[in-house]
Each structure stands twice: as C-alpha cells, then as structure tokens.
Amino acid sequence: MVDGRTADATQLREIPPGAGVAETSATRPPSEFDESLPAFSVDYTEVEYLLSGVAGTYTGPATGPATVASSGHRYVTRVLARYPTHRARFSGRVLVEPFNTTYGFDRDALWLHVGSLLQAQGDAWIGISERAWSASELKRRDPRRYADVDIGSNDLAWDVLRTIGTVVKQGGEHSPLRHLPVRRVYLGGYSQSGVDTATFAATFGALTRTADDRPVYDGFFPACHAASLTPLAVGEGLPRFEYAPMPPAGVPVVEVQPQSDVEGFGVDEFVNPGSASVRRDDGDAPHDRFRLYEIAGAPHAAKIAGCEGGSSFPVPAFVRAALRGLFLWSEDGVAPPRAPRIALRVDDVVAEADVDRFGNAVGGVPSPFLAVPIARYEAHSTPGPLCKLAGRETPLPPDVLADRYGDAQTYLAEFTASLDATIRAGFLLEQDRAELLEAQAAKAHAAFAAMPTAPIT
Numbered sequence: 062m063v064d065g066r067t068a069d070a071t072q073l074r075e076i077p078p079g080a081g082v083a084e085t086s087a088t089r090p091p092s093e094f095d096e097s098l099p100a101f102s103v104d105y106t107e108v109e110y111l112l113s114g115v116a117g118t119y120t121g122p123a124t125g126p127a128t129v130a131s132s133g134h135r136y137v138t139r140v141l142a143r144y145p146t147h148r149a150r151f152s153g154r155v156l157v158e159p160f161n162t163t164y165g166f167d168r169d170a171l172w173l174h175v176g177s178l179l180q181a182q183g184d185a186w187i188g189i190s191e192r193a194w195s196a197s198e199l200k201r202r203d204p205r206r207y208a209d210v211d212i213g214s215n216d217l218a219w220d221v222l223r224t225i226g227t228v229v230k231q232g233g234e235h236s237p238l239r240h241l242p243v244r245r246v247y248l249g250g251y252s253q254s255g256v257d258t259a260t261f262a263a264t265f266g267a268l269t270r271t272a273d274d275r276p277v278y279d280g281f282f283p284a285c286h287a288a289s290l291t292p293l294a295v296g297e298g299l300p301r302f303e304y305a306p307m308p309p310a311g312v313p314v315v316e317v318q319p320q321s322d323v324e325g326f327g328v329d330e331f332v333n334p335g336s337a338s339v340r341r342d343d344g345d346a347p348h349d350r351f352r353l354y355e356i357a358g359a360p361h362a363a364k365i366a367g368c369e370g371g372s373s374f375p376v377p378a379f380v381r382a383a384l385r386g387l388f389l390w391s392e393d394g395v396a397p398p399r400a401p402r403i404a405l406r407v408d409d410v411v412a413e414a415d416v417d418r419f420g421n422a423v424g425g426v427p428s429p430f431l432a433v434p435i436a437r438y439e440a441h442s443t444p445g446p447l448c449k450l451a452g453r454e455t456p457l458p459p460d461v462l463a464d465r466y467g468d469a470q471t472y473l474a475e476f477t478a479s480l481d482a483t484i485r486a487g488f489l490l491e492q493d494r495a496e497l498l499e500a501q502a503a504k505a506h507a508a509f510a511a512m513p514t515a516p517i518t
Contacts, residue, residue, distance in 0.1 A: 116220035249282030267311030319359030357425030360452025372452025
C-alpha cells in the first residue's frame with residue numbers, strides 16, 4: 062500500500078461556500094500560540110474539499126520498516142487548498158501540511174510561518190486532516206458542513222498523507238489542484254505536525270512513489286519536533302512518542318529545531334527529550350541529503366497565554382529561509398549551507414545550552430540577534446509545563462548596552478552588517494530584511510532612549 066499506486070480509489074468533491082461556515086484563514090480566531098494570521102493575498106484562492114479513499118494501518122518502529130497490519134479502511138477527510146487565482150502565477154510547487162491537532166482542532170501551524178513566502182513565490186499549499194480527533198472536532202463545530210467526514214482511526218494517517226501527495230503529484234480529477242501544472246510536491250509540518258512529517262519521511266518517504274516511479278514528495282520539512290517521532294500505531298489515545306535520529310529519506314530533508322526543542326524539558330516525572338539527544342550529521346549523499354538547523358535563542362512558541370513574558374525572536378524568518386533552501390536543493394541541486402550545532406553545557410536527554418556573557422545560547426544558525434544582542438532570549442518560560450514551550454525576552458541592562466555599543470546608531474550599524482551577512486550566507490531571506498531591520502531599529506531606539514543619560518543619535 063505504501064507504493065502510492067492506489068490513487069484511483071479516491072474521490073474528491075468540493076464543499077460549496079454556502080454549505081456551512083468553514084474555519085479558514087479569513088474566518089477563525091488566532092490560536093493560543095499566535096497573535097495573528099499572515100495576510101492572505103487578494104490574488105489567492107482558498108477552496109475546501111472532501112477527499113475519500115481506502116487506507117491501511119501499520120506496525121513497526123517509527124523509523125521503519127513498516128508492516129501492514131490491516132487494510133481496506135474507508136475514510137473521508139477534509140482538504141483545504143490555497144493557490145494563485147491566476148494560472149500564470151503558479152510556480153508549479155506545492156507544500157502539503159498535515160493539520161496540527163495539538164488542541165484537538167485543525168491548525169495550519171507551518172502556514173503561519175511560511176505563508177508569506179509561498180504567496181510571494183506563487184506556490185500552492187494543501188492542508189489535510191489526518192487524525193480521528195480532527196474529524197470529531199470538525200463535526201462538533203459544524204455538523205452540517207462536515208457531516209460526511211469520517212476518519213475511523215488515527216492510524217490511517219500514513220496512507221492519508223500518501224494519497225494526498227500522490228493525487229496532487231499525478232494530477233487528474235482527484236487532485237484539488239487538477240487545473241494547475243504541478244511539478245514539485247513537499248511535505249512539511251511544525252510542532253505536532255512536524256512530528257508526523259518526520260515520521261512519514263523516515264518510514265514511508267522513500268517508498269511512496271507515483272505510478273511512473275517518481276518520488277511523490279520531492280522533499281521533507283519537519284520543523285520544531287524535538288526528538289519525537291509518532292508511533293505508526295497510535296490507537297485512540299495520545300501518542301507515546303518514539304525518539305530516534307532522522308534516517309535517509311531518498312530526497313532532501315531540512316530539519317529546523319528552535320533552542321527549546323534542541324534542549325527539551327522535564328517537569329516532575331514527565332520528560333520531553335530534546336533533539337540534541339538524537340542529533341545526526343548533515344548529509345550530501347544522493348540518498349541522504351540532510352540539513353539540521355538549530356536556532357539559538359528561538360522558542361517553540363513566541364508566547365502562550367498564562368506564561369511569563371514572551372519573545373519577539375523572529376523564528377518564522379529563519380523557518381522561511383530554511384524552507385526556501387529545501388526548494389533550491391530539490392529543484393536546482395543547490396545544497397543549503399551547513400550550520401554549527403548549539404553548544405551544550407549539559408548534554409543529556411534534556412540538554413542545556415551553553416551561554417555567552419549576555420546569557421544567550423552559543424552556536425547554532427548564525428543570527429544577528431545573538432551576534433549583536435540587545436536582549437537575552439530564553440527558550441523556556443514559567444510557571445507551568447506548557448510554558449516550557451514559550452519564550453521569554455529580557456532587555457539587556459542599560460549599562461551593558463552603553464558599554465557594548467555606546468549609542469543606538471552604533472548598535473544598528475553593527476546589527477545591519479550582521480543581518481546582511483546572515484542573508485548572504487542563506488540563513489535569512491532578502492525579502493524579510495526590511496521588516497526585520499525596522500523592528501530591530503524600533504527596539505534599539507526604545508532601549509537607548511530609556512538610558513538615564515541617553516546619547517543623542
């Protein structure tokens with residue numbers, strides 16, 4: 062079943078706009094993890110579908126090989142497609158994202174980070190519900206619109222992801238993008254959906270092929286999943302994650318881990334292992350093209366309700382650059398840059414980063430925010446366990462700023478030079494430069510103006 066040649070068993074139908082109230086980018090409130098959704102371009106179209114098909118279930122380790130446990134399970138799932146309204150704007154590139162279901166309902170967690178990049182490039186995006194609890198929540202929210210949604214088991218997720226990738230790549234009447242000339246298809250996720258992306262890549266990625274034996278997915282982008290992989294057989298409860306390094310997937314894989322996920326955390330008897338415990342080397346072999354980007358100073362989430370502080374660290378900008386690197390690697394053969402790992406002073410299942418004299422982590426992806434710091438960026442907050450995923454930012458004391466830079470003008474000159482070097486190295490994008498510089502300039506002027514004897518700039 063994992064060879065992807067059963068796409069003709071699927072059916073696709075559009076949910077008419079008047080059939081109910083869809084929770085799309087334009088209608089739903091922000092999640093606990095995000096203050097606002099990215100702007101949805103006026104020249105993009107968003108359409109919702111129901112996809113039905115037949116799936117199997119699997120057993121085996123999360124890194125494979127998988128063994129078929131059962132087959133013949135019918136399902137009906139929800140697909141949300143976003144693409145350029147005008148065919149001439151379409152790049153030929155599609156990013157498939159399994160919806161994040163951390164809170165039970167579907168969230169497009171990766172789109173929140175990369176939607177602006179995809180729209181600027183003319184890419185399409187497909188979100189798909191893959192878990193039984195998604196179906197239950199959709200029915201609860203709108204029983205009429207989602208009456209036919211039926212995902213009988215969480216364990217159908219792997220064939221659901223296989224099928225959506227196959228129909229999109231092969232085109233035809235079952236594809237939600239059947240009117241567009243699709244060339245490349247990628248699978249990516251952030252946080253919980255990043256865990257599923259990593260698992261699919263590890264176990265099914267190299268085996269999932271089109272009818273003419275092409276890879277269905279041309280690259281994988283598992284972001285922010287710590288050390289976790291999803292068991293192939295989850296059952297009906299919450300998964301008890303497995304932990305392992307990423308094996309070769311046959312196509313390029315770019316993995317992004319913020320500092321919070323590199324370290325992991327422990328609260329009482331609960332331990333969430335950090336990705337440092339399953340680190341592996343980068344790879345450039347044809348069957349094992351792999352990059353790991355550890356982002357020092359970056360939290361899993363900028364802020365979470367009820368947690369102290371919050372962080373303005375621009376995680377999405379680094380995520381966008383890493384995703385762009387994956388596209389170039391797959392399509393043009395341009396290998397992304399390598400980056401050092403975050404230095405550790407505690408190297409264990411739960412790790413702890415080494416820090417510099419400003420309290421910021423050492424190593425990781427080159428970053429102007431740590432190379433030319435104006436704040437201390439903590440990857441974990443307090444008080445509760447969930448707050449271990451939230452960031453906390455503390456401005457550097459005025460005397461430290463005065464001693465290190467003297468004035469805002471000097472600071473901004475150094476920061477701009479570091480920012481431009483980071484863009485040239487490929488770890489940030491030129492299209493994000495103006496916004497990043499504007500935000501940092503505002504912070505710098507506020508910080509230096511608050512000094513007891515602020516220099517005139």
